Every structure is written in structure tokens, then in C-alpha cells.
Amino acid sequence: MLVELGLVLIAGLKFGAIYALAALGLVVVHKATKTVNFAHGAFAMLGAFASFLIVVQWEWPYWTAYLLIPITIGAVAALLEFVILRPLRRADMFTVVIATVFLGIALGEAFRLTYNTELLAVPGMFAGSPFVYWGVIITQETLWVIAGALVTAVGCVIVFRYGKLGRGMRAMAASVRGAQICGYSVDQVYMVAWCLGGALAGLAGVFVAPIAGVSVELSIAVITAGFVAGVLGGFDSLKGAILGGLLLGVIESLAAAYISSAMKNCVSFFLLFFVLMWRPEGLFPEKVARRV
Amino acid sequence: MTRFREPCIYLASVVIALAISCASCPSIAEEQGVSATGITIGGMGALTGPTAFIGTPGRDGMMLAINEINDKGGICGRKLTLQFEHASSPAESLAAVKKLTEQDKVFVVVLASGSTGAAAAADYVRTNGIPTYNLYGSTPIIREPFAKNVFHGAIVPVEVAARDLIAMFYDDGGNPQKFGILAGTYAFPQATLTAVEAYLKEKKADYVVERFDQSARDFTSQLVSLSRQKVDSVLILGSFSEAGFAVKQAREIGMSNVRWVLDGSAVSKAIIPILGNADGLRGYFNVPYFPGQTASMREFEERLKTLIGSMPQGRPNNYDMIAYGSVFVIAQAIQATGCDLSWPKLISAWENLKDAGPTKMGGLDVTFSESYTPTDHQGNYRLGAAIVRNGEWQVYRVLDKP
Numbered sequence A: 001m002l003v004e005l006g007l008v009l010i011a012g013l014k015f016g017a018i019y020a021l022a023a024l025g026l027v028v029v030h031k032a033t034k035t036v037n038f039a040h041g042a043f044a045m046l047g048a049f050a051s052f053l054i055v056v057q058w059e060w061p062y063w064t065a066y067l068l069i070p071i072t073i074g075a076v077a078a079l080l081e082f083v084i085l086r087p088l089r090r091a092d093m094f095t096v097v098i099a100t101v102f103l104g105i106a107l108g109e110a111f112r113l114t115y116n117t118e119l120l121a122v123p124g125m126f127a128g129s130p131f132v133y134w135g136v137i138i139t140q141e142t143l144w145v146i147a148g149a150l151v152t153a154v155g156c157v158i159v160f161r162y163g164k165l166g167r168g169m170r171a172m173a174a175s176v177r178g179a180q181i182c183g184y185s186v187d188q189v190y191m192v193a194w195c196l197g198g199a200l201a202g203l204a205g206v207f208v209a210p211i212a213g214v215s216v217e218l219s220i221a222v223i224t225a226g227f228v229a230g231v232l233g234g235f236d237s238l239k240g241a242i243l244g245g246l247l248l249g250v251i252e253s254l255a256a257a258y259i260s261s262a263m264k265n266c267v268s269f270f271l272l273f274f275v276l277m278w279r280p281e282g283l284f285p286e287k288v289a290r291r292v
Numbered sequence B: 001m002t003r004f005r006e007p008c009i010y011l012a013s014v015v016i017a018l019a020i021s022c023a024s025c026p027s028i029a030e031e032q033g034v035s036a037t038g039i040t041i042g043g044m045g046a047l048t049g050p051t052a053f054i055g056t057p058g059r060d061g062m063m064l065a066i067n068e069i070n071d072k073g074g075i076c077g078r079k080l081t082l083q084f085e086h087a088s089s090p091a092e093s094l095a096a097v098k099k100l101t102e103q104d105k106v107f108v109v110v111l112a113s114g115s116t117g118a119a120a121a122a123d124y125v126r127t128n129g130i131p132t133y134n135l136y137g138s139t140p141i142i143r144e145p146f147a148k149n150v151f152h153g154a155i156v157p158v159e160v161a162a163r164d165l166i167a168m169f170y171d172d173g174g175n176p177q178k179f180g181i182l183a184g185t186y187a188f189p190q191a192t193l194t195a196v197e198a199y200l201k202e203k204k205a206d207y208v209v210e211r212f213d214q215s216a217r218d219f220t221s222q223l224v225s226l227s228r229q230k231v232d233s234v235l236i237l238g239s240f241s242e243a244g245f246a247v248k249q250a251r252e253i254g255m256s257n258v259r260w261v262l263d264g265s266a267v268s269k270a271i272i273p274i275l276g277n278a279d280g281l282r283g284y285f286n287v288p289y290f291p292g293q294t295a296s297m298r299e300f301e302e303r304l305k306t307l308i309g310s311m312p313q314g315r316p317n318n319y320d321m322i323a324y325g326s327v328f329v330i331a332q333a334i335q336a337t338g339c340d341l342s343w344p345k346l347i348s349a350w351e352n353l354k355d356a357g358p359t360k361m362g363g364l365d366v367t368f369s370e371s372y373t374p375t376d377h378q379g380n381y382r383l384g385a386a387i388v389r390n391g392e393w394q395v396y397r398v399l400d401k402p
Helices: A002-033 A040-057 A062-085 A093-114 A140-162 A164-174 A176-181 A186-212 A217-233 A238-258 A261-278 B002-024 B052-071 B090-103 B115-128 B158-169 B187-202 B220-228 B240-252 B271-275 B295-308 B318-336 B343-350
Strands: A131-133 A136-138 B038-045 B079-086 B108-111 B132-134 B150-152 B179-184 B207-212 B233-237 B259-262 B282-285 B383-389 B392-399
Touching (some): A002 A040, A002 A136, A002 A186, A040 A093, A093 A217, A164 A176, A238 B220, A261 B207, A261 B220, B038 B052, B038 B090, B052 B295, B158 B187, B158 B233, B158 B259, B158 B383, B158 B392, B187 B233, B220 B240
Parallel strands (some): B038 B079
Antiparallel strands (some): A131 A136, B383 B392
16 A cells, blocks of 8 residues: 555656646746746757657767757747747737747647657666665656756756846846846846746756657646646745645646546646635745835 | 319429429539549548647558559549548538538548547538548447448447457467556547447456546556556557556556557557567557568558658558558449449449459558448458567457457
8 A cells, every 4th residue: 555655656756846847947937027938838848859859869878968958948948039029028918928829839830740740759868677665666767857857946946046147037027127227137137037947848858758758749738737836836936836846746646546547637727726716826935025 | 172283283393493403403423523534532630730640641641542543544544633631620620521522522531530530520421422431430420320421441340449459368378367448538549448348348357447638648546556456457548659658657666467458549660669678568450460561561661751751750550551541442442333433323332342452453462451231331340460579560360350
């Protein structure tokens, strides 16, 4: 019974770590620009596709995927912000959000038209013997996904909290006018936020490729899970995004195992509605300090 | 008496007027889709979207066969042309079939969609009467009630597939004690699941069912449940991507000594890269050989590659081969009309075809031949039982009509 619970929890944490990384990218962009980037899932899909190219097609070492893909997808995201979203800066929020929705769809369909296949498989980074702890089997790949995704997420929180990069974004989130007076450039901060969000999405794509394959549907799966995790944790809280992702993964897994296997997906939406109604600021919102 | 005579005269004049007007207009059935130099075949299926792995091979396989037939002079002195419409949702499928029939005025409609598209078009084609060839739909909605103008090709009815799937658990000395069924919650797996459950109940077999949503990637909970219930044989009803990740995760949680049998939609080359080592997996294939297994299959792959430029991962799949074979069946039916090209003549010729398929017309031997009767429009009942050996799928025996 405990072994079974252990297996279910490990699976929940594996997917939860990916959700956390996906949510983190969404929250970073939202925090700095107040825009929910619905193209985020498509960036993750591009990251997964790039890992297919690097690992399977070109047969480069796996670590190059982890190194090159976040940089490349980050650059692509920054470029798209420059080309598509900057001209919409003065438009209302609804227009900007719709633009990101259709940007995501366009990226997905562009991939499908150029690579018309149901799924591209990417091998895991580790294929060695699994570890067994108290009867619970944990593969090296699972351990890598959980540890790698969480270390990256925590690293991102530290950079955002203490780095100069993060300060600018936080200032912009607090007050655009105030940040400008303090010498921060709106264009620069927005571009950096998109770049960082894209890099996180790309990295989530590299982590998710071996456990979910590469398909257009991946972009929907990532954006849905990332969005729900973001709402659960609190859309302005980086720490909340990580905890929300992990919580979502574990709850989905437990619900499927102990309520009904058909409940796996719908439980996340129940959670979303429940949190939106009961605690719209999220379960782990950022504390706001006010000086008077 | 006069009271009855007047309506009779009125009715008679209406009948005469209708008869005159019908005689003066051209017969739609004789003209539609047929000219002095060509015959237009209409096809519909998804070219983008999640079921593009069915529709795109459908279009490509048909195109390959049409090119080959035309290179040999065509049929009845006419070249075949393909008018293919993209349709992924039920509404698009119905719209596509209506467009092909009413605007493009094709001679025959080929449903190269999955069960969902075929189900959406079912009522329309039955009512309209256009000769229709259902390539991939296994749903009973397109099969029942029987329609004289609707023919079904390589994909067998779910009841047949269900029996064959269970039969594969007993191959090579298999002795299943408890079956586990991992089924998708969407239309196609659910249709098969109903048939499988009915058959297992009839056999009084012990079984347990777990479900998953379309495009699911995490099966740990379902697998843990199957493991807890000590199943030794698992049937997966879903796509190759779902089946691939389910088997992969089963290994990760230590589910060994289980025989895996996959539904036909999961039997694909593309499952092998997901698993790395896929040896021992079984499933049925809708054609008699797997790509690469025979010289004709290798030749088919080469010709398809020349047509489409490059071969995407997982192709050619059974949908490529079935679509290719289907055009030869249509061509043979057209030929059997004695070149009297009308819908009734075509339907009559089609339902009397025996062993129709590519080989009779100089095509490649890549599909089961199809035979029809006026009361049975299911052309094929056979399946290939396939297994992965040394990293390659191969058909190891033909499963005949149970």
C-alpha cells in the first residue's frame, strides 16, 4: 500500500516539477508585463522539438540541448515580443492576450505543417538501472526531471529576487511610471521578461520531451497545466508557481489513483474553479509590504 | 363520382408534369464526376490536427495509386483525379462530404477520416445515395443500418477486432489469467472496449478496466491499479503514443512478465523510439505485412517517398497502404461496370467484386484483397497479427474471420 502510494507520489512530483517550470515562465512574464502569455505552451513545444532535432536528428550530446535550447527559445520569444507585441503596447489588455493566443496557435500549426506527424519520440537523458527505495522504484530519468526542473525553478526565483534583472521587472510590475522615473526602460524590461519566460518554456520543453514526446498537443498540455498551477500558487508569486505546480501534479496523480482514472484531468479544473472562487489571489501569494 | 374524378385528374396531371420535367433534365447519377476524359474521386480526412496521421496518409496513399493507374492509361479510357478536402471535426466532415457531392460533383466519396468523421457523414451519404467508401471508420454508426451505397474496406468491424485482440493473448502458449484493459475515453477506443467487454463476458474471463483521456502521458495511477489487481495480460486501446508511454511507465514501476497487446491504431513503427526496446509487444495490423517486411512493402515505401519528398517518423503506416489499396478496389469496381458509369451500375458492380485489390491491376501487394456481396458490404475481415522482434514489427500470422 505504501509502495503504491510512493509510486503515485513520485509520478505526481515528476509531472508537477514540469508544471512548476511551465508556470514559472508564465508568472515571470505576467509579473513584469501584466500579460498572460498564452503562447507559452508553444514555446515549450518548440523547445521539445529542438531537443528532438539536437538529440535524435543531429545526435549531439544531450547536455547541448539543455544549454542551447533555453538560449534559442528565449531569443525567439524576445524577437516575437519585439515584432508582434511591442506594436500592440498601447492596445488594451484583451487585444494583447488574444494576440498571444493566436501566436501560440500559429506556432503550433507552423510546426505541424512542416513536420506532419502525430508524435516525435525523444529518448531520456539517463537510461541506467533504476533506484529502489523501500520498494519504490525511481528511474534515473524521473530523478533528473524532478531535481533538474526544481533546481532551475529555485535558481530562477533567486535571480528574480536578488539580481539586477529581477529588480527591473519587479519595479515595472509595481509601477511602470515609477520604474521609468528610476531609469528602467520599459522596452528593455519587457523584452528581458519575454526572453526569460521563453527560456524557461524552452527548458520545460527539454525536460518534458522524453516523458511526453513532441506533438502540437504538447503546447496545450503545457499551457493548461502551467496556467492552472499559476492560479493555484498565485499568479504573481514565483514561489507560488513552483508550489502550485507540484501540488497540481500530486493531486492529479492521487485523484487518478484513488478516486477514478478518468478524474485525472478534470480534477485540475475543479481545483482551478475552487481556488478562483475561494481564494483568487492563490494559495501561496507574494506578501506585499507597505510602508506608511 | 365527380367528387372522386376531380382529384384523380389533378393527381394524374401532377404525375405527368413531373414525369415530363424529369425526362427533360439530365440524370445526375450518370453525369456526376464523370467526363469523356476523366473520373473524379472525392476524399475527405484530416490534413492537420490530432488525426492528421490518418487523413494525410489517406490522401497520399490514394494519390500514389491514382498516379499509377493513370500512368497505365486510366480506367475506361479516363484518367482518375482526386479532389481531397480537409476535415477534422464532425461538422467539417459533414461539410466536406456535402461539398464534394453537391459542388465538386465527384463520382465516389472516400471517407479517409477516423470513426468520428465517418459517423458525422453517415446519415448524409445514406440519404444522398452517392457511392461511398469508408476506409478507416470502425464505428457502428457508419455501418448500421445497412446502406446499399456504402462500402467498408480494410478496417474490420469492432466485434471482429475485439475477438482477434483477445486471441493474440493466447498465441505462442500464452495463458492469460486476468486481463487488464487500458482504454482511452474517446470514441474509437470506447467502441472497441464495448465489444471487448462483451466478448470477455461471453468467455467468462476475469478482467478489469482502467481509463485515460486522449493524449494522456501519465499512466502511473492506472498501472498501479492494474498491478494491484495482479493482471498478467494488458490490452491497450488507444493511439501508439498513449500505448508507448503506458508501456514505458509500466516498466518503470516494475510491471514485468505482462503480455501487452495493442489495438491496431497503436501498432506503428513510431512506438519503438518511445520504448527503446519494444520486443514482445503484440497488436493487429490492418494489412498483411508490415512496412519493410516484404519486397513489395519496401517498394511501396520507396514510391511513397518519391511522391511526398521525405518520410515522416512513423510512416508509411497502415493508413497509407489501405488508402493505396482502396483506389484499386474503386478502379476495379468502375471497370466491372463495363464503363457504363452511373451510380446504380457502380454500386451493383462493387457489391459483386471478388478478391479486389492492387495485385489484380498491376499494383503492389500491400493490402488484403476485398470481396463484397449484395448483403455484405464489409470487404475485408482479415487482420495481421503483429509482434515486435529485434526492434521491428512483423506480421506473424493472418487472423481470419472469427
